[in-house]
Amino acid sequence: MAVGAFTLKTGINVFQPLDFAKSRDNVEIMVNGSERGLVWNGITSTTYELGMDAPAAAPTVTASGSGNGASTGIYQCGYRYAQTWAPAVYSSLSALQAVSASSGNKFTWTVAFSASSGQLAREDMVQFFRSTADQAITLYKVAEIGRTGSITSADGSGGFCVFTVPAGHNLIVGAIVTVTDVGSYNGASQTVTATTSTTFTTDKVDPGGAADTDGTWSLTGYSADDDSDAVIELNEDLRITNPDGSVNAYRQVPPPTHKPFVCMFQDRCWYGGWVPYTAGTVTTSGTTVSGTTGSGTSTNWTSDMAGRYIVVAGDTVARLISTASASSITTASAMPTISSAAAYAIIASHEERNQIYFSERDEPESVSTLNVVAVQENTGDDDIVTGLMPDGGYLYALKERHVYRIGYFSQPTIDVSIVLVTHRGCVNNRCWDTLSNTAFLMDQQGIYAFQNGTATPISEPIDDLFRDGAIDWSDSKWFFCQADPLQQTVRFHVTYTDDSSAIRPLRWLEFNLRTKTWQTGSYVGELGGACLVDISGRTRVLVGGENEYVYIMGEGVYDHENMSAIGTCTIGFGGDTSVTSATKIRDITLAPFTATMVGAPVGIITGTGKTAIGKITAFNSTSSITVGTLSPAPIAGDTYFVGAIKYDLATGNMVLPPTGGEVTCMARLLYQPTTNAATMDIRRWLDFATAAEYAWTTSDRGKGITTVKDSQDAILDMKLTRSAQGDAPGFAIYDMPSRRDDYAQCQRQLLLEFRGFQTRDQIKLLTIDVVGASE
Amino acid sequence: MAQDKQPPPVVSLSPWKGLGTNQQVDPSYLTAADNIQFLYPGVAFVRLGLKPVTFSNQSTQVNSNIIGMTRYQSPLKDCVLFQLADGKLRLGTDPT
Numbered sequence: 001m002a003v004g005a006f007t008l009k010t011g012i013n014v015f016q017p018l019d020f021a022k023s024r025d026n027v028e029i030m031v032n033g034s035e036r037g038l039v040w041n042g043i044t045s046t047t048y049e050l051g052m053d054a055p056a057a058a059p060t061v062t063a064s065g066s067g068n069g070a071s072t073g074i075y076q077c078g079y080r081y082a083q084t085w086a087p088a089v090y091s092s093l094s095a096l097q098a099v100s101a102s103s104g105n106k107f108t109w110t111v112a113f114s115a116s117s118g119q120l121a122r123e124d125m126v127q128f129f130r131s132t133a134d135q136a137i138t139l140y141k142v143a144e145i146g147r148t149g150s151i152t153s154a155d156g157s158g159g160f161c162v163f164t165v166p167a168g169h170n171l172i173v174g175a176i177v178t179v180t181d182v183g184s185y186n187g188a189s190q191t192v193t194a195t196t197s198t199t200f201t202t203d204k205v206d207p208g209g210a211a212d213t214d215g216t217w218s219l220t221g222y223s224a225d226d227d228s229d230a231v232i233e234l235n236e237d238l239r240i241t242n243p244d245g246s247v248n249a250y251r252q253v254p255p256p257t258h259k260p261f262v263c264m265f266q267d268r269c270w271y272g273g274w275v276p277y278t279a280g281t282v283t284t285s286g287t288t289v290s291g292t293t294g295s296g297t298s299t300n301w302t303s304d305m306a307g308r309y310i311v312v313a314g315d316t317v318a319r320l321i322s323t324a325s326a327s328s329i330t331t332a333s334a335m336p337t338i339s340s341a342a343a344y345a346i347i348a349s350h351e352e353r354n355q356i357y358f359s360e361r362d363e364p365e366s367v368s369t370l371n372v373v374a375v376q377e378n379t380g381d382d383d384i385v386t387g388l389m390p391d392g393g394y395l396y397a398l399k400e401r402h403v404y405r406i407g408y409f410s411q412p413t414i415d416v417s418i419v420l421v422t423h424r425g426c427v428n429n430r431c432w433d434t435l436s437n438t439a440f441l442m443d444q445q446g447i448y449a450f451q452n453g454t455a456t457p458i459s460e461p462i463d464d465l466f467r468d469g470a471i472d473w474s475d476s477k478w479f480f481c482q483a484d485p486l487q488q489t490v491r492f493h494v495t496y497t498d499d500s501s502a503i504r505p506l507r508w509l510e511f512n513l514r515t516k517t518w519q520t521g522s523y524v525g526e527l528g529g530a531c532l533v534d535i536s537g538r539t540r541v542l543v544g545g546e547n548e549y550v551y552i553m554g555e556g557v558y559d560h561e562n563m564s565a566i567g568t569c570t571i572g573f574g575g576d577t578s579v580t581s582a583t584k585i586r587d588i589t590l591a592p593f594t595a596t597m598v599g600a601p602v603g604i605i606t607g608t609g610k611t612a613i614g615k616i617t618a619f620n621s622t623s624s625i626t627v628g629t630l631s632p633a634p635i636a637g638d639t640y641f642v643g644a645i646k647y648d649l650a651t652g653n654m655v656l657p658p659t660g661g662e663v664t665c666m667a668r669l670l671y672q673p674t675t676n677a678a679t680m681d682i683r684r685w686l687d688f689a690t691a692a693e694y695a696w697t698t699s700d701r702g703k704g705i706t707t708v709k710d711s712q713d714a715i716l717d718m719k720l721t722r723s724a725q726g727d728a729p730g731f732a733i734y735d736m737p738s739r740r741d742d743y744a745q746c747q748r749q750l751l752l753e754f755r756g757f758q759t760r761d762q763i764k765l766l767t768i769d770v771v772g773a774s775e
Numbered sequence: 776m777a778q779d780k781q782p783p784p785v786v787s788l789s790p791w792k793g794l795g796t797n798q799q800v801d802p803s804y805l806t807a808a809d810n811i812q813f814l815y816p817g818v819a820f821v822r823l824g825l826k827p828v829t830f831s832n833q834s835t836q837v838n839s840n841i842i843g844m845t846r847y848q849s850p851l852k853d854c855v856l857f858q859l860a861d862g863k864l865r866l867g868t869d870p871t
Binding site: 005006007008009010011012013014017018019020022026028030038040042043047430460461462463464465467478480487488489504510512514515516517518519520521522523526527528529530531532533534535536542543544545546547548549550551552553554555556557558559560561643645646647648649650651652653654655657663664665751753758762763764765766767768769770771772773774775 | 783784785786787788789791792793794795796797798801802803804805806807808809810811812813814815816817818819820821822823824825826827828830832833834836837838839840841842843844845846847849853854855856857858859860861862863864865866867868870871
């Protein structure tokens with residue numbers, strides 16, 4: 001089945017995955033540190049730019065006339081933009097225009113709007129603020145007017161132009177508008193003289209002629225600001241600064257674009273992290289840096305990188321970036337010419353590595369440049385902030401190798417406290433999660449539990465995976481974890497060095513909180529993220545895969561899609577001469593394939609290609625599919641299953657004690673018989689050998705397990721009805737030859753492996769006892 | 776004089792101790808446990824599957840990989856926001 005969904009935004013830079021946080025106003029905030037962040041309120045059909053820019057310049061305001069409300073004196077005038085649809089967001093105030101007025105004057109305003117379409121999309125209203133005479137401490141709102149709107153029709157009435165508009169136009173008397181696309185009713189600087197809920201009349205004389213439709217009005221100013229100081233003092237006020245000196249009218253600064261991590265903590269939104277941008281390669285000439293273009297290697301820079309620095313291999317100076325586009329950067333100073341593709345990094349200034357910004361209270365998009373705390377480097381280390389973790393009364397600044405606790409009482413700028421709590425860190429902001437009052441984090445040393453500021457290592461049983469190079473840290477920005485509250489597990493999704501071509505995780509390390517056990521998991525496709533969601537009232541874990549597939553974890557006994565039965569590979573037939581191979585499977589008997597199987601795993605159950613598992617990459621016909629790679633390659637007669645889950649369980653090395661002669665040595669398995677066909681391979685490894693032992697003979701002792709001479713696999717048939725003599729009991733014995741003289745150079749170490757594919761029944765093992773071996 | 780026959784030693788893998796590749800001294804730890812879970816005492820079983828969800832706003836599928844996702848709960852719907860490697864941010868509603 002195709003997943004598909006609705007597109008909220010295109011063209012997002014993907015060097016760094018988006019980080020998400022949700023405000024108390026139900027607004028999703030998304031940042032990646034490469035470009036300006038995004039917001040989405042859950043209702044609109046698109047996202048919007050994070051933060052609202054202030055007007056670029058002061059308004060143009062004149063004082064004139066007589067019989068109006070102004071006093072003699074100097075007035076301060078400013079305006080700001082507003083997004084009034086929920087939740088309301090405002091820009092900072094524009095620069096102020098000082099206007100000298102005489103008694104009885106009124107004020108006429110001219111305002112401008114952003115050149116950026118991204119900003120215009122949020123600016124639906126304009127608020128006009130004016131001080132009383134001769135003071136510049138407090139301004140008062142004198143008007144709030146809509147920025148633009150559509151015109152349904154235009155006609156004349158009473159000698160003037162009348163425009164019919166949708167309800168909610170937010171125009172008031174005195175608004176100065178430009179009208180377009182309504183023929184002879186067009187015109188700049190039309191002043192609104194009257195309004196109803198669905199019309200407005202202007203001072204433009206009716207041009208006569210036919211009515212017109214489908215126009216637009218746009219605000220350019222306001223001319224009815226004629227109230228006295230005493231009247232406007234009753235309006236909403238706006239102090240330039242707060243009584244304590246902190247910024248107020250200019251606090252709505254958009255959040256920094258270079259911070260890749262975001263979280264909510266105590267009414268404020270916090271932005272942190274520092275990620276060098278290194279996609280592609282560059283050449284340089286003078287002040288121009290040219291980036292690579294093309295699939296997979298594009299530099300794909302963003303205009304928001306202006307103001308950051310570029311460090312190019314072969315240069316000796318970090319250069320300030322003046323302008324940036326997708327593949328071209330202009331630097332403030334000339335660089336040495338580098339004509340061969342060079343590595344580079346774009347960085348925010350170095351002091352930003354450990355600086356964390358915070359918003360105004362309940363204004364997650366208002367982040368004054370003064371709202372910043374620096375995590376000091378008090379450990380003799382200079383690791384950088386890699387994540388932000390709110391937990392209870394504290395926000396934890398996660399660094400590569402340390403964790404600092406951030407707390408404050410009322411205002412972080414005044415009473416913030418930052419304390420080092422552990423010499424463990426976190427890989428990235430997606431590598432921590434909480435479960436049962438405990439946070440779980442991963443750093444390069446392993447995985448640890450974190451509670452009340454105390455780190456407790458929990459990954460000792462698998463620390464070799466971290467210590468000995470199994471994990472590919474070069475892809476660590478794509479690692480993520482997800483707690484599963486119902487299973488009481490935490491899964492850390494990682495890439496192994498063996499996963500040569502994978503960028504995002506194919507595997508996960510899973511810790512179960514109840515049983516205190518570790519296990520690994522794997523899937524044939526890359527997984528890129530996870531979250532919890534309620535489905536039918538149950539909290540489930542979703543993971544995101546390839547080709548836009550979103551999966552529920554732990555649902556059904558197969559991955560992606562399954563078949564009604566185990567199929568048998570066949571060789572080409574009809575006009576198609578292609579054969580079952582490393583990249584193609586044919587089955588003319590069952591003919592079961594469907595297009596929706598693309599992306600699903602296919603496992604080779606028996607035969608030459610046994611143990612191979614691959615991902616279906618193409619549906620050719622109901623009897624043919626293309627698979628990424630199958631190793632070993634299957635041949636005709638091999639059996640396969642789409643949706644198979646490959647499993648592998650191996651014991652530790654057990655000691656075979658000297659006995660002085662032939663002894664009993666066997667494995668006793670207690671398992672749950674399956675309804676459908678299922679087999680399990682049992683393999684025997686001796687003395688740290690690199691290959692499993694081969695069977696000496698072909699045998700079937702009626703104990704549920706058969707061996708074939710010269711095969712490494714003993715086969716357990718797990719099917720309940722495998723024998724015509726009665727149902728299988730779910731108990732099998734694997735006999736192993738064993739003779740261990742006290743002093744002979746005979747076998748001393750034994751390891752057993754149990755592996756196979758889960759197809760149509762869940763495979764359950766209750767006990768495995770190895771008789772004749774000891775610890 | 777005849778000696779009493781000693782029962783052979785036994786290594787039991789249950790209760791399951793899980794994966795312990797770093798625990799070479801204790802063979803009851805497993806050196807491989809891939810796609811095996813130990814969610815409750817006494818049983819080791821192969822994990823359940825990854826099943827594709829269906830969204831109520833199902834539309835044309837994009838052949839691009841998911842690189843990040845989050846949940847969004849609105850008063851009307853339970854939503855999933857996910858980012859694709861081709862630069863799209865997509866919204867799926869009411870997954871089942």
